[in-house]
Amino acid sequence: MEEFVDKLEALQILEREEFKELLLCNDDYIFERARCVAQNVYGKNIFMRGLIEFTSYCKNNCYYCGLRAGNKEAERYRLSKDQILECCKTGYPLGFRTFVLQGGEDAHYTDEILVDIVREIKATFPDCAVTLSIGERSYESYERLFKAGTDRYLLRHETANDEHYKTLHPDSMSCANRKKCLYDLKKIGYQVGCGLMVGTPNQTLEHIVDDLLFIKELQPQMVGIGPFIPHSNTPFNGKNAGDVHLTLNILAILRLMQPNLLIPATTALGTLDTRGREQGILAGANVIMPNLSPVEVRKKYMLYDNKICTGEEAAECVNCMKNRIKQIGYEIAISRGDCAEFQR
Numbered sequence: 001m002e003e004f005v006d007k008l009e010a011l012q013i014l015e016r017e018e019f020k021e022l023l024l025c026n027d028d029y030i031f032e033r034a035r036c037v038a039q040n041v042y043g044k045n046i047f048m049r050g051l052i053e054f055t056s057y058c059k060n061n062c063y064y065c066g067l068r069a070g071n072k073e074a075e076r077y078r079l080s081k082d083q084i085l086e087c088c089k090t091g092y093p094l095g096f097r098t099f100v101l102q103g104g105e106d107a108h109y110t111d112e113i114l115v116d117i118v119r120e121i122k123a124t125f126p127d128c129a130v131t132l133s134i135g136e137r138s139y140e141s142y143e144r145l146f147k148a149g150t151d152r153y154l155l156r157h158e159t160a161n162d163e164h165y166k167t168l169h170p171d172s173m174s175c176a177n178r179k180k181c182l183y184d185l186k187k188i189g190y191q192v193g194c195g196l197m198v199g200t201p202n203q204t205l206e207h208i209v210d211d212l213l214f215i216k217e218l219q220p221q222m223v224g225i226g227p228f229i230p231h232s233n234t235p236f237n238g239k240n241a242g243d244v245h246l247t248l249n250i251l252a253i254l255r256l257m258q259p260n261l262l263i264p265a266t267t268a269l270g271t272l273d274t275r276g277r278e279q280g281i282l283a284g285a286n287v288i289m290p291n292l293s294p295v296e297v298r299k300k301y302m303l304y305d306n307k308i309c310t311g312e313e314a315a316e317c318v319n320c321m322k323n324r325i326k327q328i329g330y331e332i333a334i335s336r337g338d339c340a341e342f343q344r
């Protein structure tokens with residue numbers, strides 16, 4: 001096991017069987033090395049992103065997600081430009097220098113509307129980065145949003161294996177298009193984040209190796225990894241949630257494989273384990289994404305059951321996270337938190 005960790009740390013690629021052994025390992029050595037690699041690049045700084053969940057409408061029907069169009073029980077909402085700006089105004093004095101606008105695939109938000117929102121945020125907060133996470137769009141649309149000032153884009157690939165992808169999504173969606181979008185975003189010049197859920201139904205270790213190899217090829221700036229958590233009003237109701245330890249092993253492998261990655265300790269990790277986010281940081285993560293959405297809408301953005309931090313004001317979330325991070329010897333940096341290769 002240690003041999004494979006050292007090989008990864010020396011930036012050598014592993015054989016599929018070697019990756020599988022690391023995925024299954026139960027040894028703190030991998031976390032110790034991953035932490036060390038993260039600290040060599042980013043020190044003990046943890047970057048903070050303010051998550052603004054601005055629409056719960058979605059035209060898609062991903063089998064795992066509570067926002068899927070087919071979930072008739074879901075309460076839908078949209079935030080106006082003013083409401084989104086209010087979230088940023090709340091976040092700035094709390095130390096946020098990145099705002100992540102996330103939502104379902106909602107045709108209401110045309111390029112024109114989004115360009116206007118992004119421009120206004122960038123004009124009001126010129127020292128902040130804007131990240132979009134609004135699913136698959138055309139090359140032209142991504143280009144317009146980039147030119148409006150968007151810095152980053154998060155689009156988890158969910159699974160790099162075509163067959164597995166088909167068991168998680170209806171025929172209207174494809175693994176090939178998801179990957180094409182990621183390459184388009186990179187080409188345009190965004191800092192790009194892909195990512196996966198761990199423990200989705202039908203996922204095997206081979207699929208996870210496919211994910212690692214895809215990430216190696218794409219060379220994104222960010223990777224979001226969280227355990228799958230079932231939602232009761234979806235076709236995956238009653239399925240098992242993903243494994244926290246496996247999630248942490250994947251996170252550590254990624255840190256070793258690509259030392260400068262921005263890797264969040266996700267809310268899903270914190271939902272399955274009260275110390276999940278701390279464990280994520282201790283396995284090599286360096287980003288946290290507290291919720292900046294207005295408290296009135298939080299419970300309506302239910303990707304999965306029992307999502308945490310849906311009742312607290314932003315300031316409470318930030319204070320809670322600051323304390324948790326301090327307790328494990330890290331510190332929140334007031335910074336845009338660009339990927340090391342992008343720092344200016």
Ligand code: SAH
Nearest residue numbers: 064065103104105133135156228229303304
């Ligand atoms: N609509 C956009 C962004 C919102 S969904 C998109 O799909 O890209 C953001 C992420 O939430 C998804 O990429 C998925 O990885 C995660 N997610 C959705 N349902 C989930 C579930 N049941 N458990 C854990 N994560 C989930």
Ligand code: SF4
Nearest residue numbers: 058060062065068104
């Ligand atoms: Fe829509 Fe994203 Fe949920 Fe899929 S994962 S249903 S695209 S919000």
